[in-house]
Each structure stands twice: as structure tokens, then as C-alpha cells.
Amino acid sequence: MSTENVRVRYAPSPTGYPHIGNIRTALFNWLFARHLGGKFIVRIEDTDQSRKVEGAVEQILESLRWLGLDWDEGPEAGGEYGPYFQSERLDLYKRYAQQLVDVGHAYRCYCSAERLAQMRTQMAERKESVRTYDRRCRDLSAQEQAGAESQGIVPVIRFKVPFEGETTFHDLIRGDISFANAELDDLVLLKSDGYPTYHLANIVDDHTMEVSHVMRADEWLSSTPRHVLLYAAFGWTPPLYAHLPMILGPDKSKLSKRHGATALLDYRDEGYLPEAIFNFLALLGWSLDDKTDVIGREDLVKHFSLERISRTAAIFDIKKLQWMNGFYIRQLNPAELAERALPCFEKQLPPQVKRPLDVGYVSQVVALQQERAKTLVEFPANSGFFFVDDVDYPVDLLLKGGMTRERARELLSASAARLDAVAPFDMARLEPPLRSLAEEVSVKTGDLFGLLRIAVTGRTAAPPLFQTMAVVGRDKCLRRIRSAIDRLSGPATP
RNA sequence: GCCCCCAUCGUCUAGCGGCCUAGGACGGCGGCCUUUCAAGCCGUUAACAGGGAUUCGAAUUCCCUUGGGGGCACCA
Numbered sequence: 001m002s003t004e005n006v007r008v009r010y011a012p013s014p015t016g017y018p019h020i021g022n023i024r025t026a027l028f029n030w031l032f033a034r035h036l037g038g039k040f041i042v043r044i045e046d047t048d049q050s051r052k053v054e055g056a057v058e059q060i061l062e063s064l065r066w067l068g069l070d071w072d073e074g075p076e077a078g079g080e081y082g083p084y085f086q087s088e089r090l091d092l093y094k095r096y097a098q099q100l101v102d103v104g105h106a107y108r109c110y111c112s113a114e115r116l117a118q119m120r121t122q123m124a125e126r127k128e129s130v131r132t133y134d135r136r137c138r139d140l141s142a143q144e145q146a147g148a149e150s151q152g153i154v155p156v157i158r159f160k161v162p163f164e165g166e167t168t169f170h171d172l173i174r175g176d177i178s179f180a181n182a183e184l185d186d187l188v189l190l191k192s193d194g195y196p197t198y199h200l201a202n203i204v205d206d207h208t209m210e211v212s213h214v215m216r217a218d219e220w221l222s223s224t225p226r227h228v229l230l231y232a233a234f235g236w237t238p239p240l241y242a243h244l245p246m247i248l249g250p251d252k253s254k255l256s257k258r259h260g261a262t263a264l265l266d267y268r269d270e271g272y273l274p275e276a277i278f279n280f281l282a283l284l285g286w287s288l289d290d291k292t293d294v295i296g297r298e299d300l301v302k303h304f305s306l307e308r309i310s311r312t313a314a315i316f317d318i319k320k321l322q323w324m325n326g327f328y329i330r331q332l333n334p335a336e337l338a339e340r341a342l343p344c345f346e347k348q349l350p351p352q353v354k355r356p357l358d359v360g361y362v363s364q365v366v367a368l369q370q371e372r373a374k375t376l377v378e379f380p381a382n383s384g385f386f387f388v389d390d391v392d393y394p395v396d397l398l399l400k401g402g403m404t405r406e407r408a409r410e411l412l413s414a415s416a417a418r419l420d421a422v423a424p425f426d427m428a429r430l431e432p433p434l435r436s437l438a439e440e441v442s443v444k445t446g447d448l449f450g451l452l453r454i455a456v457t458g459r460t461a462a463p464p465l466f467q468t469m470a471v472v473g474r475d476k477c478l479r480r481i482r483s484a485i486d487r488l489s490g491p492a493t494p
Numbered sequence: 495g496c497c498c499c500c501a502u503c504g505u506c507u508a509g510c511g512g513c514c515u516a517g518g519a520c521g522g523c524g525g526c527c528u529u530u531c532a533a534g535c536c537g538u539u540a541a542c543a544g545g546g547a548u549u550c551g552a553a554u555u556c557c558c559u560u561g562g563g564g565g566c567a568c569c570a
Binding site: 011012013015045047048050068073081109111113116117120122123124126127128129130131133134156171174177178179180183184185188189190191192193195196198199202217218220222225243245246248250252253254280281282283284285287288289290291292293294310311312313314315316317319322323324326330335362370371372373377382434435438444445446448449450452454459460461462463465466471486 | 495496497498499500501504505506507508509517518519520521528529530531532533534542562563564565566568569570
């Protein structure tokens with residue numbers, strides 16, 4: 001197959017928000033298409049009316065957009081092979097299902113959902129090894145069919161799986177895989193509501209959309225023989241398969257809601273950068289070599305290959321993502337970073353802080369917090385003191401290391417006097433007078449600076465003191481220092 | 495229960511018969527730097543699931559066991 005004919009698809013069902021695992025599948029498909037210059041298609045598999053979730057399609061598209069996974073065909077983009085919503089292709093599936101009935105590869109089944117459910121329960125209770133549909137309707141006579149129809153029973157269409165033999169297919173990642181046909185059941189192709197099942201719709205669409213490679217999660221591996229059989233029944237050539245290793249939660253089970261934040265957009269909301277997620281996800285199940293862990297999208301597109309996809313399921317480790325996100329944050333210049341963190345500031349800073357925020361000021365703040373943050377939301381969370389008028393904190397914080405209230409007051413007063421004379425109020429001019437003060441009154445610089453840090457920021461951990469004071473500004477610094485002195489003069493805390 | 499897949503440090507992984515006394519990264523731990531917290535730098539911790547077989551030689555090939563995962567819907 002020539003590479004320009006590579007057509008791959010991401011085919012999510014709108015039954016919820018795409019999580020990390022779904023998106024990793026999309027990412028690999030995208031990388032594969034971009035690497036080979038093929039097409040990346042998005043197809044919405046909305047064939048389950050009962051499970052569809054409002055807004056899910058938009059979440060799916062938004063997830064792709066946020067990561068920068070652009071699609072050549074699909075919703076919004078259109079394309080020659082549309083429509084790209086399966087719910088708009090029902091006639092096609094009906095036609096093909098009927099075609100299979102006509103040639104004897106499929107049949108109408110009148111069994112009720114209740115009977116089927118009961119049958120399954122019984123088989124499980126008896127611990128039977130084969131727990132598939134008993135094929136009661138497989139060879140119904142014309143009279144029996146007519147009888148069922150006259151009772152108003154709406155049938156489903158089932159595929160006739162051979163009783164014997166083996167179905168073998170080649171997986172690009174796992175090699176040849178065989179299943180005994182006897183293990184398979186007569187799966188439903190068309191449901192009684194007229195909608196196709198995944199199996200039928202998937203095959204019909206992949207074929208009619210000329211999909212060349214099916215890259216999907218490992219959980220589909222056991223359905224693949226059914227799909228291969230279906231292709232054969234239609235007389236079509238199946239696509240090439242590549243089953244991707246699953247992404248598991250910390251408890252090693254399939255990723256789901258109960259693992260906490262798994263939806264991709266949750267990570268956006270928690271302040272992760274798309275480039276960090278992109279990089280991290282690409283390395284979950286794929287590697288370039290024995291040492292590369294920071295790798296950008298262009299290099300990923302350049303080097304991506306099926307051969308280097310691992311066969312082992314991967315556990316999603318948030319710690320490494322956090323490190324990587326911090327790394328990408330540190331790569332940004334302050335102006336870019338400020339721009340990207342601005343929405344977090346607008347949203348999280350206390351309401352009394354006047355909006356809109358001054359981007360230039362935010363940029364200065366962000367520059368001081370940059371090497372301390374792992375996520376964007378940490379910026380506003382740790383930077384409130386740069387924006388509010390007054391800071392609040394337990395007065396005891398001013399008395400660390402056995403310092404007396406008297407002593408603390410003296411130091412603060414002396415500091416205020418020195419600071420008052422500093423002009424302009426910048427980092428270079430702030431440091432010398434305070435250092436000499438510490439020396440003159442024989443206090444360790446760490447103790448003096450720590451005291452001032454509490455007074456000015458209300459926190460024990462903050463960016464370097466002089467830079468912080470310079471950004472906070474003379475007026476606020478002095479006011480806060482005087483406020484600290486007042487606190488120390490007040491009644492002793494119980 | 496049956497079928498399929500998988501199996502290297504806690505985690506992500508490199509390794510595709512000799513380069514492996516198994517490499518990198520995250521995490522952890524220790525140290526340096528230092529006005530706090532970080533960042534950075536240095537060091538350290540820790541793995542080939544077990545057993546057979548093939549071979550001069552096995553993390554790498556084969557078999558079995560064990561373990562883990564996935565599937566067994568008118569859900570995808």
C-alpha cells in the first residue's frame with residue numbers, strides 16, 4: 001500500500017467525555033497519519049441511543065482541538081466519505097445487513113431480550129464454558145418467521161458465524177492471532193430499533209471510507225475475528241490491524257471514572273499544558289529510544305512508527321506527567337506563560353482583586369513563580385499576595401525560631417526604615433541595606449529575610465524575597481510590614 | 495468458567511542471542527547550591543515472575559506454571 005493511501009480514523013462514541021486512554025488512541029492514529037502523509041478521519045459512532053450523552057461530541061472535538069490533533073475528514077471538516085456520524089448512515093447499514101440476509105450469511109432473530117438475559121444468567125450459573133447465543137433462530141422456517149412477525153415481534157439481524165474452523169488474522173503489533181470459530185457467537189448486526197451494532201457499522205464504515213489501518217485499543221482484539229469474518233462475508237478485504245496496549249489506572253484495571261480525573265479536559269482545567277500531555281501520552285506505549293523523554297510534536301511526527309509501539313499495558317503515572325508539565329512550563333518565556341496562565345488568574349484570584357488583570361503585572365508575577373509550578377493553576381493559588389491589598393496569617397509565623405515579639409518588632413521597624421530610603425524600589429537596591437542591617441544587629445540573614453517574607457507575603461514559602469518585594473511594590477511592602485508590627489503589638493495570642 | 499493478549503526497577507521504558515556485572519526517565523533517598531520554597535547539579539536506591547528446553551552463550555528463542563489485563567450485550 002502506498003503511503004498516500006493511508007487512511008486511519010478515530011471513532012469514538014459520544015457516551016461520555018474522552019479520557020486519557022481514548023485520546024492516546026486518537027494521538028497514535030494522528031501521529032501515524034501525519035508521519036506517513038495519510039488522512040486522519042474522525043467518525044462519531046453514535047449508534048446507541050440509550051447511552052448518548054449531551055455535549056459529548058463537542059467534548060470529543062474540543063479534546064482533539066486542545067491537543068492539536070486536526071482531522072482531515074469528519075465533523076465540521078466534512079469530506080467525500082461522509083456523513084461522519086453513524087446515526088446519519090442508517091440506510092447504508094440496513095442495506096448491507098439485508099444483503100447478508102439475502103445471501104444467507106445472516107438471519108432474523110426473534111428472541112426477546114428477556115430470554116437472552118435469562119439464558120446468559122443460566123449459563124453463568126452453570127459455569128458453562130461457552131456463553132454465547134444459542135442460535136435458536138438461525139434456521140427458522142418461513143412459517144416460524146411469519147408466525148413471529150404476526151405477533152408483532154421486531155427482529156434483529158444476526159450474523160451466521162461458522163460452527164467450525166478457525167479465524168486467523170495478522171496484527172501489526174502482536175503478530176498472527178487465531179480464534180476458534182466455535183468460541184464466537186452469532187452476533188447482532190442490526191438492532192430492533194433499526195440502528196446497527198458497533199460491529200456492523202464499524203465494518204461498513206471502515207470499508208466504505210477506505211480506512212487502511214485500524215488502530216484501536218486492545219480491548220477490541222477479541223472482537224476482531226468477528227470483524228474479519230464479516231469482511232469475508234461481504235467479500236471485502238479487511239484493513240490492517242494494530243491493537244494498542246491499554247492504559248490502566250493505578251489499580252491496574254481499565255481506566256474509568258472511578259480513577260478520578262481521567263477526562264482529558266480535566267487535565268486542561270487542572271493546568272496541564274497540551275504540549276506536555278501530548279509528549280507524555282505519546283510515550284505511554286511508544287518510545288523513540290533508550291533515553292528520549294522530552295520530545296516535541298514535530299519530532300514525534302517525524303519518528304513515529306508502529307514498530308516501536310509496546311505490547312504491554314501501561315499504568316498512568318501522574319507523577320511523571322507533573323514533572324513533565326513543570327518542565328514545559330519552565331521552557332516558556334514569561335510573556336507566553338502569563339498569557340496562558342491568565343485565565344487561571346482571572347478565575348481563581350479572590351473576587352476583590354480588580355479585573356481585568358494587568359497582563360504586564362501578571363507576567364512579572366509568573367516569572368517569579370515559574371520554576372516553582374508544576375501546573376498552571378498553582379500560579380494564582382500561590383500568588384494571591386501579589387494582588388490583594390493586605391495579607392493575613394497567624395501572628396505566630398512571625399515568631400519562628402524563638403524570636404521574641406519585641407525583637408521581631410525591632411527588626412521590622414528597622415527594616416521599614418531602611419526600605420523607606422530605597423529608591424527605586426528594585427531588587428538590586430533592596431538587598432544591600434537589608435543585608436547590612438542583619439549584620440549590624442547580629443541576626444542571621446535567613447532569620448531576617450524569613451521574618452520579612454512572612455510580613456510581606458504571609459507565607460513561609462515564596463519566591464526570593466527581594467524580587468518579590470520589588471514586584472509587590474514599596475507602598476504595599478511598607479504597609480504590610482507596619483501591619484505586622486501592629487499584630488505583634490496586639491494582645492498575645494492564646 | 496471459557497477464549498485472547500501480556501510479563502525488565504514502585505511507574506514509563508531501552509534491550510530484538512554475545513556490546514548487560516541490564517541503560518535512561520519519573521518517583522524515593524542523600525548531598526551540593528541557597529534568605530524560604532522550588533529549580534539546577536551530583537550521587538544513590540530498585541527489575542529481567544518461576545521452572546524446564548534450545549545454544550558454546552539467553553532478559554532476548556520454545557514449552558509449562560504462575561501472575562496481570564481484556565473479552566464473552568439488541569454497549570461501544
